[in-house]
Structure formats: structure tokens, C-alpha cells
Amino acid sequence: MASGDTLLIFVPQSYEPPSSNAATPDVRNDHPVLDFDDSTNESAIFSGVLPRHYDGGGITVYLHWAMTSATGGDVDWDVAFERIGDGQQDIDSDGFAAVNSADDNTVPGTCGHVEITSVAFTDGVDMDSIAAGEGFRMKVTRDAVSDTATGDAELRFVEIKET
Amino acid sequence: MAYSYNGSNQYHGRGDTCGLSDYPLSVGLWFNNPLTQSYSYCFSLIRTASPSLHQFNLVVRSSGEFRAYSRDGGGASFAAASATANADTWHHGLAVFVGTHDRRCYLDGGNQGTNSTYRDPWEGGYLDATWLARGYGGQYSNSKLAWAGLWDAALDDADAAALGKGWHPTLIKPQNLVAFWPLGGLDPQDPKDRWGGYDLTAYNAPTEVDHPAGLLYPQGPQIVAPGAAPPASLVPWHLMIGSAA
Numbered sequence: 001m002a003s004g005d006t007l008l009i010f011v012p013q014s015y016e017p018p019s020s021n022a023a024t025p026d027v028r029n030d031h032p033v034l035d036f037d038d039s040t041n042e043s044a045i046f047s048g049v050l051p052r053h054y055d056g057g058g059i060t061v062y063l064h065w066a067m068t069s070a071t072g073g074d075v076d077w078d079v080a081f082e083r084i085g086d087g088q089q090d091i092d093s094d095g096f097a098a099v100n101s102a103d104d105n106t107v108p109g110t111c112g113h114v115e116i117t118s119v120a121f122t123d124g125v126d127m128d129s130i131a132a133g134e135g136f137r138m139k140v141t142r143d144a145v146s147d148t149a150t151g152d153a154e155l156r157f158v159e160i161k162e163t
Numbered sequence: 164m165a166y167s168y169n170g171s172n173q174y175h176g177r178g179d180t181c182g183l184s185d186y187p188l189s190v191g192l193w194f195n196n197p198l199t200q201s202y203s204y205c206f207s208l209i210r211t212a213s214p215s216l217h218q219f220n221l222v223v224r225s226s227g228e229f230r231a232y233s234r235d236g237g238g239a240s241f242a243a244a245s246a247t248a249n250a251d252t253w254h255h256g257l258a259v260f261v262g263t264h265d266r267r268c269y270l271d272g273g274n275q276g277t278n279s280t281y282r283d284p285w286e287g288g289y290l291d292a293t294w295l296a297r298g299y300g301g302q303y304s305n306s307k308l309a310w311a312g313l314w315d316a317a318l319d320d321a322d323a324a325a326l327g328k329g330w331h332p333t334l335i336k337p338q339n340l341v342a343f344w345p346l347g348g349l350d351p352q353d354p355k356d357r358w359g360g361y362d363l364t365a366y367n368a369p370t371e372v373d374h375p376a377g378l379l380y381p382q383g384p385q386i387v388a389p390g391a392a393p394p395a396s397l398v399p400w401h402l403m404i405g406s407a408a
Contacts, residue, residue, distance in 0.1 A: 009384060011382055013382035014381070014382050017335075024324075027330075032379050047384075048384045051386055051387075051389075
């Protein structure tokens with residue numbers, strides 16, 4: 001597996017809503033999206049198994065998002081990983097590693113255009129030491145308390161790529 | 164496929180309330196109704212013993228009005244959605260029973276109607292059955308029904324909107340989803356509960372009909388294989404084995 005190759009792609013229908021402050025499923029012109037509020041920090045969780053062809057490097061998460069109505073301001077995104085692995089995580093509780101952030105992402109000037117924002121993780125504790133073949137969860141959060149854009153941010157795709 | 168009921172004796176049911184015994188609760192489903200019955204009972208949590216006064220019901224009227232009913236020994240009160248259903252058209256209906264003084268009704272993800280009259284179907288602990296397409300006083304429904312879900316929580320406006328746009332019930336407050344009866348579609352064509360195990364039994368053979376289109380099912384991640392060869396149809400002919408360069 002070469003660096004730069006895509007490992008996994010998530011769509012809104014892949015999401016697992018957390019028990020509180022969950023992003024809201026929505027549809028925009030037949031596109032399924034997840035709406036993230038502009039005043040409360042809302043999250044979406046995605047689960048997967050890191051493919052066997054993952055080569056042990058860092059990974060980059062690409063968030064594809066648009067705004068419901070805003071054409072100005074910025075959006076802050078946080079991403080965190082939780083290694084479930086083989087005897088690593090008691091799934092009765094959460095064990096997400098510290099978030100990595102992509103802040104001050106300028107909102108597209110045309111409402112409906114999709115912006116792609118990247119959040120990089122180095123191999124090891126930064127991505128909770130997830131190894132090839134291990135299960136994991138990824139939490140995507142809009143840091144709405146800190147950003148400036150008004151209205152919902154709509155998540156359309158998430159790509160995980162080996163950096 | 165979904166199920167169609169004849170409005171006279173066909174229904175799905177089970178002899179308990181799916182483990183529920185208190186507020187809040189929410190019931191959502193897709194219905195397609197010809198609007199030919201004065202009262203078409205799509206869903207009920209009901210007391211089967213006489214007098215069968217205590218019930219929660221989702222009802223479509225011949226006017227297209229969609230109602231969330233609470234009935235008890237003192238009478239019946241309902242919230243009605245502010246818009247009406249069209250005949251022979253799939254709609255999403257959601258009833259939210261927050262408490263004795265608070266019931267809400269949504270049609271197609273919005274159009275909320277509310278009612279605050281005191282009614283308590285849970286009083287006395289009488290409720291003992293869950294029915295699809297059957298209700299009060301031996302009345303039934305001539306609806307088509309699909310994707311019925313039951314939650315032990317009060318779904319909110321955003322939840323109603325998502326369901327009305329076709330999102331799968333298991334993606335809406337799954338922590339509070341008690342039962343989900345797909346009634347076909349991409350799921351097997353049967354009245355089994357695919358979430359909580361509260362399977363229903365068919366009475367008098369409801370018939371299979373087409374499921375509503377455009378629903379959003381859960382979907383796992385797409386795993387991208389390394390160096391995967393493109394499909395043969397996309398391989399340039401001159402790179403195919405045995406072809407001339």
C-alpha cells in the first residue's frame with residue numbers, strides 16, 4: 001500500500017449518532033447530509049476496521065462539507081479516533097484520543113459548493129495507535145462554539161487516506 | 164415491499180406493549196391511504212379487554228387529517244398535523260406522546276400539531292397489545308404501511324424532519340429505539356422486529372405491496388482496495404493480455 005491511497009470512505013448513512021449532541025440527518029436536493037449546528041458542538045461517529053493494506057503510516061481525514069445557507073464566516077472541525085482493537089477498549093465506555101483540529105476554514109462563497117478540509121494524524125498515539133485489521137471509531141465534531149459561520153454545516157463525505 | 168391491509172380484518176399484532184409502560188414514547192411510520200375510511204387506524208397500543216378505552220393510536224381520516232390519539236376512561240384527545248395527507252400517496256407520520264398533557268403529531272417531517280388535554284392511556288396498566296392497522300372498537304385500516312418504529316423517547320422536530328426525508332429509523336435516536344418493523348423493502352418481507360425482537364403476527368393475511376421509494380438505508384464504509392485493477396470495461400484495449408500493443 002502506497003502512501004496517498006484512500007483507505008475508507010464514509011457517507012452520511014454510515015453514521016452512528018452519539019447519545020447527546022448528535023449531528024442531524026438531513027437531505028439536500030436528494031443528497032444525504034449530516035447537519036452540524038452553529039451554536040452547540042455536535043458530533044457524528046463512524047465505525048470501521050482499518051484495512052489490512054494500511055501500511056502503518058499517518059492518516060489524513062478529509063471532510064467534505066457545505067453550508068446550509070451561509071456564504072461567509074468560518075467553520076472549525078475536530079476529529080478524534082478511538083482504537084477498539086483486540087482487547088484494547090472496553091466498549092462500555094468511550095476512549096477517544098485527543099482531537100486534532102482544522103480551524104478557521106473559510107465557508108464557500110457559493111452556498112451549495114462543497115469544501116474539502118483535511119485533518120492530519122501521525123502514526124501512533126495521535127490516531128490512538130490503531131493498527132491494520134483493528135476496529136475503531138472516528139468522531140467528527142463541529143466546534144461551533146469557536147467558529148463564526150451561521151447556520152448548519154452539512155457533512156457530505158468523509159475520506160480516510162494514508163498520508 | 165410493504166404491507167397493504169383491507170380495512171376490515173387484516174392486521175399485524177402482538178400481545179404486549181413491547182416493554183413500554185410509561186411516557187415518553189414516539190411512533191413513526193410510512194403510510195399510503197386511499198382516504199376512503201372515516202377513521203383508518205394505522206397503529207395502536209391498546210387494551211384488548213372490554214371496555215377497550217385505553218389506547219394510543221395513529222389515525223388517518225378520510226379528510227387526510229393525521230391524528231395522534233390518547234384515550235383513557237375519560238375520553239379521547241388528539242393532536243392533528245397541520246397539513247393533510249393526499250390519497251394514494253406515501254406520507255410519513257409521527258406521533259410523540261410526551262406525557263399526559265403533551266402529545267404531538269407530525270406529517271412528512273413537519274406540520275406539527277399539538278394537544279395538551281389531560282389523557283392517560285397508561286393509567287391502570289391496562290394496555291396489553293400492539294397493533295398495526297387495527298384500532299379502537301374493531302376498526303381497522305385500509306392503508307399500506309412501511310417502516311414502523313417505536314421509541315421510548317420524545318422525538319424532536321429535527322428527528323421528525325429526518326424521518327420525513329426518508330432516513331432509516333435505526334439512525335434516529337437508536338439508543339431509544341425499542342422496535343422497528345421494516346415490513347419489507349430491502350429487509351425480508353415479514354412483520355419481524357429487526358431491532359428489539361418484538362415480532363408481530365399476521366392476521367388474515369395482509370398483502371405485499373411496493374415499499375416507498377427513496378428511503379435512506381444505513382450504509383457501511385466503502386473499503387478502497389489497494390492498486391485495484393479497473394473493471395475490464397475500463398481497461399484500454401491495447402493493455403489487455405493478448406492484444407497487440
